[in-house]
Amino acid sequence: MSAGGTGRSGLAIIGGGKIGEALLSGLVRRSGADGIVVCERHPERAAELTARYGVPVLGLAEAAARARVLLLAVKPQDIGTLLALLAGSVDTGHLVVSVAAGVPTATIEAALPAGVPVVRVMPNTPALVDEGMSVLSAGAHADEGHLDEAETLLAAVGRVRRVPETQQDAVTALSGSGPAYFFYLVEAMVDAGILLGLPRDLAVDLIVQTALGSAVMLRDSGEHPVQLREAVTSPGGTTIAAVRELERHGVRAALIAAIEAAHDRSVELGRAARDR
Numbered sequence: 360m361s362a363g364g365t366g367r368s369g370l371a372i373i374g375g376g377k378i379g380e381a382l383l384s385g386l387v388r389r390s391g392a393d394g395i396v397v398c399e400r401h402p403e404r405a406a407e408l409t410a411r412y413g414v415p416v417l418g419l420a421e422a423a424a425r426a427r428v429l430l431l432a433v434k435p436q437d438i439g440t441l442l443a444l445l446a447g448s449v450d451t452g453h454l455v456v457s458v459a460a461g462v463p464t465a466t467i468e469a470a471l472p473a474g475v476p477v478v479r480v481m482p483n484t485p486a487l488v489d490e491g492m493s494v495l496s497a498g499a500h501a502d503e504g505h506l507d508e509a510e511t512l513l514a515a516v517g518r519v520r521r522v523p524e525t526q527q528d529a530v531t532a533l534s535g536s537g538p539a540y541f542f543y544l545v546e547a548m549v550d551a552g553i554l555l556g557l558p559r560d561l562a563v564d565l566i567v568q569t570a571l572g573s574a575v576m577l578r579d580s581g582e583h584p585v586q587l588r589e590a591v592t593s594p595g596g597t598t599i600a601a602v603r604e605l606e607r608h609g610v611r612a613a614l615i616a617a618i619e620a621a622h623d624r625s626v627e628l629g630r631a632a633r634d635r
């Protein structure tokens with residue numbers, strides 16, 4: 360991560376919120392805090408990140424003067440203001456990596472000096488435990504080398520895939536927001552355990568281990584989710600009684616509609632960032 364002639368190296372994480380911290384924590388675990396700086400506008404939060412990870416918190420101009428890669432991790436609603444503050448400190452020797460949901464690379468490019476390479480990334484919070492899923496797309500001025508650079512960065516906290524930018528709103532709805540759907544499902548299953556009279560800690564333990572085991576099977580067995588579900592579903596048994604209720608309550612349709620709504624919201628956030 361060094362750019363010949365500029366004297367810049369390393370990474371500035373701009374926005375030390377939930378995803379900024381998830382990425383920071385993984386990067387520090389992997390290679391230590393050297394070469395990483397953070398920009399965070401809330402001083403209390405900034406102090407917390409320094410205490411937790413040993414990273415310096417700098418102003419935007421100083422961070423851009425030092426770091427070659429600028430990782431933008433502020434809300435889509437704040438990206439316009441951030442880019443206006445940052446534009447005078449950014450040049451084509453930087454690589455700008457944005458994780459802002461919905462915000463097209465073209466919107467970021469238009470707010471920065473001509474030719475600055477931009478890569479759009481959709482990560483997710485399991486980066487906190489090195490099991491993240493990050494999906495990359497190149498902007499107009501980002502080449503294969505820039506994508507490789509962003510991929511190396513994100514690979515420190517989990518798996519990485521590349522897609523054309525047109526797929527990023529769908530990716531955001533699936534893997535970006537995806538952890539929330541699984542947590543929601545787990546909450547509901549724990550509630551069911553409570554209804555059936557189990558102690559909460561037992562219900563949580565049963566469901567979390569079942570989620571983990573199921574996830575490993577999905578990843579490693581080579582079998583389709585339908586085959587895995589069929590293997591649990593004994594004729595005349597308990598599972599089919601539950602599956603009938605899931606179908607009767609439209610859970611499959613509800614999930615599809617929910618994910619479509621997340622996609623549409625991502626598109627909307629992108630439009631709002633462009634028009635702001």
Ligand SMILES: NC(=O)C1=CN([C@@H]2O[C@H](COP(=O)(O)OP(=O)(O)OC[C@H]3O[C@@H](n4cnc5c(N)ncnc54)[C@H](O)[C@@H]3O)[C@@H](O)[C@H]2O)C=CC1
Nearest residue numbers: 374375376377378398399400432433434435458459460482
């Ligand atoms: N939370 C998640 O699971 C994921 C979030 N994202 C994206 O990451 C971005 C951040 O999301 P969260 O971390 O959830 O939000 P957050 O609200 O927890 O964090 C944003 C942080 O940016 C800081 N900030 C805002 N403007 C700033 C500026 N000009 N200079 C310095 N710091 C500034 C805020 O003080 C805040 O701490 C969003 O664009 C979101 O779409 C992407 C993937 C997953």
Ligand SMILES: O=C(O)[C@@H]1CCC=N1
Nearest residue numbers: 460531534535536537
């Ligand atoms: O809810 C959000 O907008 C962000 C983007 C993907 C996950 N969290």
